[in-house]
Amino acid sequence: MVAGTIKAQTINRQEVLQQMQRANSYFMEKWPDVGKTIITNKERPSNIWTRAVYYEGLMALYGIYPREEFYDYALAWADFHEWGFRNGSANRNADDYCAAQTYIDLYNLKPDPKKLRKTKATIDMLLSTPQLDDWSWIDAIQMGMPVFAKLGVLENNDAYYEKMYDMYMYTRNRHGDKGLYNPEDGLWWRDADFDPPYIEPNGEDCYWSRGNGWVIGALAKVLSIIPKDTPHRQQYVDDLKAMAEALVPIQRKDGFWNVSLHDPSHFGGKELSGTALFLYAMAYGVNNGILSKEKYLPVIEKGWNAMISDSLHENGFLGWVQSTGKEPKEGQPLSYDKIPDFEDYGLGCFLLAGSEVYKMD
Secondary structure, rough: OOOOOOOOOOHHHHHHHHHHHHHHHHHHOOOOOOOOOOOOOOOOOOOHHHHHHHHHHHHHHHHHHOHHHHHHHHHHHHHHHHOOOOOOOOOOOEEEEEEEOOOOOHHHOOOHHHHHHHHHHHHHHHHHOOOOOOEOOHHHHHHHHHHHHHHHHHHEEEEEEEEHHHHHHHHHOOOOOOOOOEEEOEEOOEEEEOOOOOOOOOOOOOOEHHHHHHHHHHHHHHHOOOOOOOOOOOHHHHHHHHHHHHHHHHOOOOEEEEEEEEOOOOOOEEEEEHHHHHHHHHHHHHHHOOOHHHHHHHHHHHHHHHHHOOOOOOOOEEOOOOOOOOOOOOOOOOOOOOOOOOOOOHHHHHHHHHHHOOOOO
């Protein structure tokens, strides 16, 4: 482990792939049984959102390095859960249907209508009902939005894109007092509990690192899925650019981002999952001509090297991952050696970041 300031330095693509595999192997070896329940403060099935985010990352790794063991591991997980969700199909909770992102990826590799029956039933229910306020916490944007994008492509149906946009914009502009996005700062409040008048001790707004990571990560993922001429695409491009612009000046000297983005003295400190999601989106933006390579490559290099130097252990364990929750104080204090309550979603974020960093010229 190397502490202190991490300078930007060139990233070696083959090393990135090796680092991703090291982290992933640690997890697959620790969890050989894909159906084993997850026990923390209580017992949960292995298709909850934390594990679904891991499989997003695994499929991203498979996309750049298609080893059969990765496919088999994901397929066994989907088969075990009968391609369904924690609380069934009549379910509006995006955390639960996050698993559909991987189900659709697996379906696309080997189509079979039975695989997506429950996914389509769930999302078509959302499509055919008028509610737009389901995503009342910004994490839900990442859990749910890409499912609509993937189905829009699969079904060649703009209705999925329209509903996705309407739900996204409701969260952006209407939840809480004036929406959960603050255009003045280019960042998002986690939910209505944290918009003004709520402030951090230093008087700043409370912007949670991983929460903002979920949003910018979702924007990058959706943009990677939908066609160039999809309605409302420019909205997502503009929001990704605004968020990236806001994140550059608040990157820590060591390459990470603080848990509390605007108040480092109040549960600040380095954190991997938010950092990884920021890097994923920035690398996607550079790779696809949305963000300036000259401006963002040093930020990405500095962040990736920080995660490798001061988070990734020799055995593949990832340190500095904040436990589940909704605000900066959750799971504190963090450390290089501390095991979070769930190890899966932090790895998923890391693999997403690596998959885009690997593609950089």
